[in-house]
Amino acid sequence: MRIIAAGSGSVPCSVAIMRILQLCNKPPYPPIDGGSKAMHNLTRGLLDAGHEVKVLCISTPKNSLDLEQIPADHRQRTGIEGVFVDTSVNVVDAFTDLLTADNYNISRFFSPDVDIRLIRLLSESSFDLVQLESLFMTPYIATIRRYSKAPIVLRSHNLEHVIQGRLAIGEKNILKRPYRKFLAKQLQDYEMAVLDRVDAVVAISPSDAAHFADHGTRTPIVTVPFALDPSEYEVEEQPRGGKITFFHLGSMDWLPNEEGVHWLLDEVWPKVLAQRPHARLDLAGNKMPENLLRKEVPGVRIRGRVKSAQTFMRDRQVMVVPLFSAGGMRVKIIEGMAMGKPVISTPIGAEGIEYTEGLNILLGQSATEFAKHIIALDEAPDYMRMLGQEARSLIESRYSIRNTVQDLLDLYQRLVKA
Numbered sequence: 001m002r003i004i005a006a007g008s009g010s011v012p013c014s015v016a017i018m019r020i021l022q023l024c025n026k027p028p029y030p031p032i033d034g035g036s037k038a039m040h041n042l043t044r045g046l047l048d049a050g051h052e053v054k055v056l057c058i059s060t061p062k063n064s065l066d067l068e069q070i071p072a073d074h075r076q077r078t079g080i081e082g083v084f085v086d087t088s089v090n091v092v093d094a095f096t097d098l099l100t101a102d103n104y105n106i107s108r109f110f111s112p113d114v115d116i117r118l119i120r121l122l123s124e125s126s127f128d129l130v131q132l133e134s135l136f137m138t139p140y141i142a143t144i145r146r147y148s149k150a151p152i153v154l155r156s157h158n159l160e161h162v163i164q165g166r167l168a169i170g171e172k173n174i175l176k177r178p179y180r181k182f183l184a185k186q187l188q189d190y191e192m193a194v195l196d197r198v199d200a201v202v203a204i205s206p207s208d209a210a211h212f213a214d215h216g217t218r219t220p221i222v223t224v225p226f227a228l229d230p231s232e233y234e235v236e237e238q239p240r241g242g243k244i245t246f247f248h249l250g251s252m253d254w255l256p257n258e259e260g261v262h263w264l265l266d267e268v269w270p271k272v273l274a275q276r277p278h279a280r281l282d283l284a285g286n287k288m289p290e291n292l293l294r295k296e297v298p299g300v301r302i303r304g305r306v307k308s309a310q311t312f313m314r315d316r317q318v319m320v321v322p323l324f325s326a327g328g329m330r331v332k333i334i335e336g337m338a339m340g341k342p343v344i345s346t347p348i349g350a351e352g353i354e355y356t357e358g359l360n361i362l363l364g365q366s367a368t369e370f371a372k373h374i375i376a377l378d379e380a381p382d383y384m385r386m387l388g389q390e391a392r393s394l395i396e397s398r399y400s401i402r403n404t405v406q407d408l409l410d411l412y413q414r415l416v417k418a
Helices: 034-048 072-078 091-100 112-124 135-147 160-170 176-197 206-213 255-275 309-314 331-338 367-379 381-398 401-417
Strands: 002-006 013-017 019-024 052-059 081-084 129-133 152-156 200-203 221-223 245-249 280-284 300-302 318-321 343-345
Touching (some): 019 034, 019 135, 034 052, 034 129, 034 331, 034 401, 052 072, 052 112, 081 112, 112 135, 129 401, 135 152, 135 176, 152 401, 200 206, 200 401, 245 309, 255 367, 309 331, 318 331, 318 367, 331 381, 343 367, 367 381
Parallel strands (some): 019 052, 019 129, 129 152, 200 221, 245 280, 318 343
Antiparallel strands (some): 002 013
């Protein structure tokens, strides 16, 4: 840690510049989904605050690191590099770990190649703090402890056992249901055990922090939500008298999104059409299943990945978030709110966001409630605009990256001084 003089006028103040190693379970660039955006935005925030960040990530078949896509300045400032790991699900390995009680969801992210690169990095360089992005990077804790004295912070993006538990409740396949319950219990045991192996936990939502705290650990737990730079999200005035298009945007290779979209189309949308036959809904997302792309529903347009998420959201009016199995917090909701979009969500979809229901978001647990909100906004454009304006105000006051990074740095400074 370096100390430099900073400040204005004749009374400078001392600022401790930290060197942080950020270990990521997938490339943080390009920031194309919630996880990568959470990692990338935090990296930028730390750099903008004057600290040094070294990024080492896992490059996978699903998410590969392409250095040529990364701006030269960002490459230079972070020294970002990736190590390829085949994290594809292997049925034989999964079954073997089931028999041995190992956690395959976690162990498939461990690689000797990453371990060797980490050993060399820690042997050649000194870091003030090591940040693990998600539970999937915790298999490297032992190596970090062996080769570094830096505090280790786990940044939890989701409570993985909560997601699996909720998926188990909604699982209709009687053969898969007990397996998901087993995975949920296995993940819970692992997540709770790892608390005592790190120096602090940064939860992405208050509800996640409460789950950790209920375990009774003495490890410090703080909440630092996903945040962004509001100035990068343009707010366009909602057209008066124009057609309203509802939309959902999300990666469709994530099971909770697929589950929610099917519910939206099968349970909610028919109730909407019964009262608003000309209502419009646009669905888009990476890895859109073929059965959905072929599905024909009145008023609904379904497509796969879009070139620009912001452009897609900008050209539509109301975001819908039909989630029942999620954990953490939904990055797309924060981005939609930043663009002044009204949001209709399930309570689980809105978890982790400090909303005021009816003022800056609408919540519907049942298909009837969800449809009622869609119909209400389709009939009341002035209320729709008010919701969007209040949503933007919430983002500016609570989810600006500058504010949240400072909360994180307060924790880091305490850990480094301890």
